[in-house]
Amino acid sequence: xxxxxxxxxxxxxxxxxxxxxxxxxxxxxxxxxxxxxxxxxxxxxxxxxxxxxxxxxxxxxxxxxxxxxxxxxxxxxxxxxxxxxxxxxxxxxxxxxxxxxxxxxxxxxxxxxxxxxxxxxxxxxxxxxxxxxxxxxxxxxxxxxxxxxxxxxxxxxxxxxxxxxxxxxxxxxxxxxxxxxxxxxxxxxxxxxxxxxxxxxxxxxxxxxxxxxxxxxxxxxxxxxxxxxxxxxxxxxxxxxxxxxxxxxxxxxxxxxxxx
Amino acid sequence: xxxxxxxxxxxxxxxxxxxxxxxxxxxxxxxxxxxxxxxxxxxxxxxxxxxxxxxxxxxxxxxxxxxxxxxxxxxxxxxxxxxxxxxxxxxxxxxxxxxxxxxxxxxxxxxxxxxxxxxxxxxxxxxxxxxxxxxxxxxxxxxxxxxxxxxxxxxxxxxxxxxxxxxxxxxxxxxxxxxxxxxxxxxxxxxxxxxxxxxxxxxxxxxxxxxxxxxxxxxxxxxxxxxxxxxxxxxxxxxxxxxxxxxxxxxxxxxxxxxx
Numbered sequence: 362x363x364x365x366x367x368x369x370x371x372x373x374x375x376x377x378x379x380x381x382x383x384x385x386x387x388x389x390x391x392x393x394x395x396x397x398x399x400x401x402x403x404x405x406x407x408x409x410x411x412x413x414x415x416x417x418x419x420x421x422x423x424x425x426x427x428x429x430x431x432x433x434x435x436x437x438x439x440x441x442x443x444x445x446x447x448x449x450x451x452x453x454x455x456x457x458x459x460x461x462x463x464x465x466x467x468x469x470x471x472x473x474x475x476x477x478x479x480x481x482x483x484x485x486x487x488x489x490x491x492x493x494x495x496x497x498x499x500x501x502x503x504x505x506x507x508x509x510x511x512x513x514x515x516x517x518x519x520x521x522x523x524x525x526x527x528x529x530x531x532x533x534x535x536x537x538x539x540x541x542x543x544x545x546x547x548x549x550x551x552x553x554x555x556x557x558x559x560x561x562x563x564x565x566x567x568x569x570x571x572x573x574x575x576x577x578x579x580x581x582x583x584x585x586x587x588x589x590x591x592x593x594x595x596x597x598x599x600x601x602x603x604x605x606x607x608x609x610x611x612x613x614x615x616x617x618x619x620x621x
Numbered sequence: 622x623x624x625x626x627x628x629x630x631x632x633x634x635x636x637x638x639x640x641x642x643x644x645x646x647x648x649x650x651x652x653x654x655x656x657x658x659x660x661x662x663x664x665x666x667x668x669x670x671x672x673x674x675x676x677x678x679x680x681x682x683x684x685x686x687x688x689x690x691x692x693x694x695x696x697x698x699x700x701x702x703x704x705x706x707x708x709x710x711x712x713x714x715x716x717x718x719x720x721x722x723x724x725x726x727x728x729x730x731x732x733x734x735x736x737x738x739x740x741x742x743x744x745x746x747x748x749x750x751x752x753x754x755x756x757x758x759x760x761x762x763x764x765x766x767x768x769x770x771x772x773x774x775x776x777x778x779x780x781x782x783x784x785x786x787x788x789x790x791x792x793x794x795x796x797x798x799x800x801x802x803x804x805x806x807x808x809x810x811x812x813x814x815x816x817x818x819x820x821x822x823x824x825x826x827x828x829x830x831x832x833x834x835x836x837x838x839x840x841x842x843x844x845x846x847x848x849x850x851x852x853x854x855x856x857x858x859x860x861x862x863x864x865x866x867x868x869x870x871x872x873x874x875x876x877x878x879x880x881x
Contacts, residue, residue: 373643378812378840379725382636383643465639468778477785481760488748500741503783513812518728518788523763525737525783552638552773580638 363410364457365398367391368448368464368532370420372441376471376524386465388420390588393609394461399429401613413455415447417464441467441529448532452539459616460536461546469526472505476520479508537571544616547572552580564596574599574615576608594619623670624717625658627651628708628724628792630680632701636731636784646725648680650848653869654721659689661873673715675707677724701727701789708792712799719876720796721806723836729786732765736780739768797831804876807832812840824856834859834875836868854879 369391371384395412402410415436416422425433436451438444444466451457483506488494504525510517536545547570549563563577578590592600592611602611629651631644655672662670675696676682685693696711698704704726711717743766748754764785770777796805807830809823823837838850852860852871862871 376642379645379810380727381643381645383633383641385639385641467640469782477760477763478756481756481763484744484759485754485756488754494745494748496738496741496745499744500737503737503741504781521764521786521788522729523783523785526781528778528781550639 363402363407363459364413364455365410366413366415366448366451366457366460366462367394367398368415368444368462368466369395370417371465372417372439372444372467374440374467374470376474382467382469382471384465384467386417386420388416388422388464390605390609391416391461391463392421392423393605394463394613395433396423397606397609397613398459399425400610401617405617411455413451413457415444415451415464441470441532445530445532445535448535449539452536452543457536457540457543458620459544459546461612461616462533462536463546463548464532465550466532467529470529472525472527473509473512474522474524475506475509476517476522478520480506480523483508531570533566533570533572541571544574544620545570545572546574546576546612546616549575549577550580551577560591560593560598563591563593567593567596573619574612576612623662623667623719624673624715625670626673626675626708626711626717626720626722627654627658628675628704628722628726629655630677631725632677632699632704632727634700634727634730636734642727642729642731644725644727646677646680648676648682648724650865650869651676651721651723652681652683653865654723654873655693656683657866657869657873658719659685660870661877665877671715673711673717675704675711675724701730701792705790705792705795708795709799712796712803717796717800717803718880719804719806721872721876722793722796723806723808724792725810726792727789730789732785732787733769733772734782734784735766735769736777736782738780740766740783743768791830793826793830793832801831804834804880805830805832806834806836806872806876809835809837810840811837820851820853820858823851823853827853827856833879834872836872 370388371386374382398412411432411434413434415438418437436447438447484499484502533547536543547566549566551559551562559577563575567575575593576590588605588608589603591598594615600611602608630648631646634642658672671692671694673694675698678697696707698707744759744762793807796803807826809826811819811822819837823835827835835853836850848865849863851858854875860871862868
């Protein structure tokens with residue numbers, strides 16, 4: 362039995378009852394990966410397989426025939442914590458052979474909001490009340506101000522605000538920790554590519570999370586047909602596919618080649 | 622010629638190339654309002670009319686026949702500023718008779734992000750360098766820290782951050798300022814309704830923006846069939862419709878009754 366896991370779409374972190382922070386990703390590259398897996402599997406007449414498709418609700422899906430659909434385990438997720446939980450459960454329950462982690466995941470979750478003037482007042486009062494104030498004291502206030510809005514209130518619109526965020530657990534680092542020989546594909550999106558920045562960032566991602574392959578690309582290169590980037594295996598460029606379908610095929614073919 | 626304007630969906634404020642803040646709204650109540658207008662217009666055999674439908678890209682739409690579609694001017698918007706610009710242009714170009722402003726609009730636009738420790742350090746250094754520090758000095762730093770991330774960089778994931786926001790221009794206040802006798806319907810969504818809070822908030826909205834009618838509702842009451850709330854005309858409750866279709870009909874019937 363072959364198990365393939367693919368993550369798709371962008372996470373959503375709730376701010377209050379009416380606002381959220383969205384990581385933008387259509388999920389289309391992930392769907393192309395799913396189709397590339399199905400096409401590989403049909404070509405090689407593999408019969409025992411399951412694709413675990415961990416997706417945000419807005420991630421695109423396309424039509425599947427009944428035979429294909431019977432092999433796909435859709436897992437719906439919302440925020441980063443829910444992705445973390447889903448991946449942890451899956452990795453512990455199933456021997457995943459290939460993990461394509463293409464989802465755009467928020468690095469931050471919302472912690473609080475506070476009016477700028479209230480936060481300034483709180484820091485000012487702290488200085489006034491204490492002869493000595495350290496950087497640590499100030500950072501403690503910024504991390505959890507007493508003057509923050511109450512958690513169950515809708516944020517008022519009349520004052521300028523700042524919002525505080527906490528870092529979220531790193532989903533990608535879980536995968537190889539739980540199963541060392543899963544073939545892990547990570548994705549690195551950079552905004553610019555000055556001085557070979559993209560390859561350096563991809564290497565950083567690989568080394569930190571023990572990825573086998575990384576697909577690195579620039580934000581300016583995101584489009585279905587023109588989408589370009591570089592596929593790295595163990596840090597070495599192995600393909601420069603152009604177009605989402607071609608990128609998905611390059612990734613999936615590399616993964617199957619390496620697990621066989 | 623009758624002109625009706627309806628706003629629909631939620632705005633999106635960009636944070637960086639990969640993140641945005643979304644105001645959650647499906648736009649379905651607005652679409653029900655559009656359908657209620659069409660139904661009123663057919664019933665009363667009104668022939669000269671245009672519906673200006675200002676919508677976020679994700680706001681739901683439904684099928685229209687060709688005759689109906691020929692009377693609808695769709696205007697696509699994204700962030701609060703784009704809604705402001707669209708409404709300002711429309712109100713100056715067209716004599717709008719009824720304006721149903723149901724869109725969920727962000728009160729804030731993203732200004733900057735900064736690592737918590739960098740912001741704390743900046744405030745601390747300012748204190749160390751100046752014998753006297755005022756609340757105003759601190760607020761100035763919080764409003765525009767020197768240590769903020771550069772605007773064209775993707776926000777780093779390795780440090781805890783705060784984000785600063787600016788207030789956005791109030792779209793609703795524009796409408797009656799430009800044309801005093803447009804019949805304006807505002808919407809007030811509150812999270813709780815303690816101590817008649819909802820009606821008070823609705824009155825505040827009406828008085829600040831010169832609304833003719835306000836539909837007030839609680840976040841916990843948002844659903845297609847069970848959606849409940851109160852329709853106020855000049856501050857007085859005139860209907861307690863339940864269900865989005867019924868709410869839309871109550872609003873549209875009130876508006877046409879008052880402009881005739």
